[in-house]
Structures are given as C-alpha cells and as structure tokens.
Amino acid sequence: MAKVKRIHHVAVVVPEIEGALAFWRDALGIEVKQVEDVPSQKSSVAFLPLGDSEIELVQPTQEGSGVAKFLAERGPGMHHVCLEVDNIDEMLDELKHKQVRLINETPLELEGRKMAFVHPKSANGVLVELYEITSL
Amino acid sequence: MAKVKRIHHVAVVVPEIEGALAFWRDALGIEVKQVEDVPSQKSSVAFLPLGDSEIELVQPTQEGSGVAKFLAERGPGMHHVCLEVDNIDEMLDELKHKQVRLINETPLELEGRKMAFVHPKSANGVLVELYEITSL
Numbered sequence: 067m068a069k070v071k072r073i074h075h076v077a078v079v080v081p082e083i084e085g086a087l088a089f090w091r092d093a094l095g096i097e098v099k100q101v102e103d104v105p106s107q108k109s110s111v112a113f114l115p116l117g118d119s120e121i122e123l124v125q126p127t128q129e130g131s132g133v134a135k136f137l138a139e140r141g142p143g144m145h146h147v148c149l150e151v152d153n154i155d156e157m158l159d160e161l162k163h164k165q166v167r168l169i170n171e172t173p174l175e176l177e178g179r180k181m182a183f184v185h186p187k188s189a190n191g192v193l194v195e196l197y198e199i200t201s202l
Numbered sequence: 203m204a205k206v207k208r209i210h211h212v213a214v215v216v217p218e219i220e221g222a223l224a225f226w227r228d229a230l231g232i233e234v235k236q237v238e239d240v241p242s243q244k245s246s247v248a249f250l251p252l253g254d255s256e257i258e259l260v261q262p263t264q265e266g267s268g269v270a271k272f273l274a275e276r277g278p279g280m281h282h283v284c285l286e287v288d289n290i291d292e293m294l295d296e297l298k299h300k301q302v303r304l305i306n307e308t309p310l311e312l313e314g315r316k317m318a319f320v321h322p323k324s325a326n327g328v329l330v331e332l333y334e335i336t337s338l
Contacts, residue, residue: 070232072253076212076283080326089325093300094285094293096206116285117208118253123326143327144280147212149230149252157230164229189225190216190259191279 068157073119074148074197079137083112083125086142090114090121106176109133146183146193154180154198173198204293209255210284210333215273219248219261222278226250226257242312245269282319282329290316290334309334 080086083101090096091114099113099120108131112123124145126134136145151157154173161168161184170182178201184194216222219237226232227250235256237248244267248259260281262270272281287293290309297304297320306318314337320330 067231070230070252073209073212073255073257076209078326078328086326089302093297093302093324094206095203095296116206117255119209119255121209121283141327143322144283147257147280160231161229166225166229186279188229190214190222191277192214 068151068153068160070157071150071152074150074195075113075120075122076147077122077124077145077195078143079124079126079133079145080142081125081137083110083123086123086125087112090123096121103127106174107131107133146195148181148195148197150197150199152198154182154196157196158182175200204287204289204296206293207286207288210286210331211249211256211258212283213258213260213281213331214279215260215262215269215281216278217261217273219246219259222259222261223248226259232257239263242310243267243269282331284331284333286333286335288334290318290332293332294318311336 091098096114096116099115101112104111108126108128110125110127114121124133126137167185167188169185173180173182180198180200182196186193227234232250232252235249235251240247244262244264246261246263250257260269262273264270303321303324305321309316309318316334316336318332322329
C-alpha cells in the first residue's frame with residue numbers, strides 16, 4: 067500500500083510575494099530558499115523551508131488561472147496542502163478504488179516530481195496535492 | 203531573535219471526525235495517534251502525525267465557538283497553520299514591534315505549551331497559530 071511520508075508544503079496564495087515576505091520573512095524570520103517563476107502553475111513562488119516541510123507563497127502571474135481565480139474570489143489565504151507519497155500511481159489507484167474524487171486521475175509529470183490533486187469534495191473541503199519526488 | 207522551528211500542525215475543521223477519517227486514515231492510510239476532547243478548543247481533535255508535523259482534524263463540540271462558526275459559515279476546510287517557535291514571548295514582542303496584528307497579545311498557557319494566534323489580516327489571510335512547547 068502506498069504511504070504518505072510527510073507534509074511537503076502548505077501553499078498560501080498572495081497578491082504579491084514581496085509584500086507577503088514582510089510577514090513571513092521579515093516579521094517571523096523564516097529564511098527564503100528561493101523565489102522563482104513556475105510557468106506550470108502560472109505563478110511566481112517563494113519557498114520557505116521549515117523542518118521537513120515548507121511554506122510556499124504563490125503569486126498568480128496569469129489571469130484566469132486557478133490561483134488567480136482563487137485570489138479574486140476569496141482573497142489571499144491557504145490554498146492547498148501537499149503530501150509527499152512514496153508511490154503516486156499506487157496511491158491514485160487506491161484512492162479511485164475507495165471512490166475518492168480526483169482532479170487528476172493520472173499524475174502530471176514535471177521535472178523531479180509527479181503530482182496530482184484530490185478534489186476538496188472528498189477531502190473535507192481541503193485541496194490536497196500529492197507529490198512523488200522522482201529525483202532530487 | 204526568536205525562531206520558527208517547524209510547521210507543528212495544519213488544522214482542518216470537519217463536521218465529524220469519524221467521517222473525516224474515512225479519507226485521511228482509511229483512504230490515504232495516515233495513522234491516527236489519538237482522538238481526544240480538547241475542552242480549551244471546544245473541540246474533539248484527531249492527531250495524525252506526518253514527518254515532523256501533523257494533520258489535526260478538529261470537530262467543534264460547542265455551538266458558538268470559533269471553529270463551530272467557521273464550519274457553519276464556510277464549511278469544512280483548512281482552518282489554521284501552527285508554527286512552533288523557540289520562544290513565544292520574544293516572538294510576540296518582535297511581532298508587535300513590527301506592527302503585526304495579534305489575536306493574543308500575550309500567550310495562553312496550556313499544559314505543555316504556550317500559544318497565541320496572529321490575526322489573518324497580518325498574515326495574508328492565513329490564521330497562524332504560534333506554539334512554544336514547554337514540556338513533552
């Protein structure tokens with residue numbers, strides 16, 4: 067059976083990263099590993115590692131994207147929690163077998179990871195992202 | 203300067219824990235450490251450790267409490283993220299000095315921990331809880 071290993075990150079949608087860092091970096095003192103454009107997510111993302119997890123601050127860079135709509139409709143806030151699993155194909159098979167509703171029935175393959183989202187309807191209103199790290 | 207050590211937990215408000223465990227425990231396979239009544243939070247809480255963090259499923263047990271109102275108004279979902287700090291008194295002083303809006307200006311002392319909430323207005327819409335673990 068596939069296994070959840072850790073909370074990989076908690077994603078927070080923000081209108082703009084520099085302003086958000088005034089709280090997370092400057093007030094709380096959390097170190098920023100990097101800030102980069104993530105075209106696959108139509109976002110710019112700041113990565114702030116904490117223990118074996120991290121906070122990710124996500125600024126939409128394209129109108130009409132999922133995160134841009136979230137920000138427009140609900141304002142800034144927690145967007146999703148990402149769980150690292152040891153085998154995402156097995157995990158998705160098991161979830162389908164248990165009638166869990168998935169946004170991605172098969173994983174998206176990106177550099178260094180495979181990922182899929184579980185629908186919030188099946189996860190107590192939480193948008194859950196699953197990651198399998200395929201290379202470091 | 204006080205330091206954030208890790209994401210202590212991510213709290214998810216749910217209408218009832220047993221139903222929520224159908225996803226987090228039975229479908230994802232995350233082990234439940236314990237389920238207990240937490241009168242200070244007017245809730246029943248299931249603790250699901252993951253790496254050096256955990257998911258907490260929070261079921262309101264009293265009408266009119268903060269989590270009960272959250273559930274009634276917004277439905278189930280992510281409620282707050284809790285960050286463990288090494289010195290909460292110092293951290294709160296620093297946050298006040300930096301004009302961060304706090305829900306608790308001084309920490310609440312509970313068994314084994316001191317805690318305070320930062321106002322979401324100062325934290326990109328995220329309700330941030332701060333913990334200092336005072337005993338294990």
